[in-house]
Amino acid sequence: MMILTKHQDNNELFYNLKDLNNALWNPIKANETEVLMFTITGKTYNEKKEALREIAKTAQIMDCGGLGWWEESEIAAWFEVQARRYGLTKELRENGFPV
Numbered sequence: 001m002m003i004l005t006k007h008q009d010n011n012e013l014f015y016n017l018k019d020l021n022n023a024l025w026n027p028i029k030a031n032e033t034e035v036l037m038f039t040i041t042g043k044t045y046n047e048k049k050e051a052l053r054e055i056a057k058t059a060q061i062m063d064c065g066g067l068g069w070w071e072e073s074e075i076a077a078w079f080e081v082q083a084r085r086y087g088l089t090k091e092l093r094e095n096g097f098p099v
Helices: 017-023 027-031 045-062 069-086 089-094
Strands: 003-007 010-014 033-037
Touching (some): 010 017, 010 069
């Protein structure tokens, strides 16, 4: 599981909920932080495919800039695997994802 957070101009990538909880212990900071969880939910293939589309849209809206090269490569690798799994490689590539 990957979780991307954006607080003002500071972006962070977390790999579990414990680390996220420790980083957002301050309620003021937690209320001002955007969170994107990289988890695909749904029962059917088409529901999961649509969930991936929504995650991609949200990631573009959040503007994931300001991350290190390692975090950027982790996100790109996750999208590449999921795009292949759900047949969205061409669509994501057309929308600017490096898959």
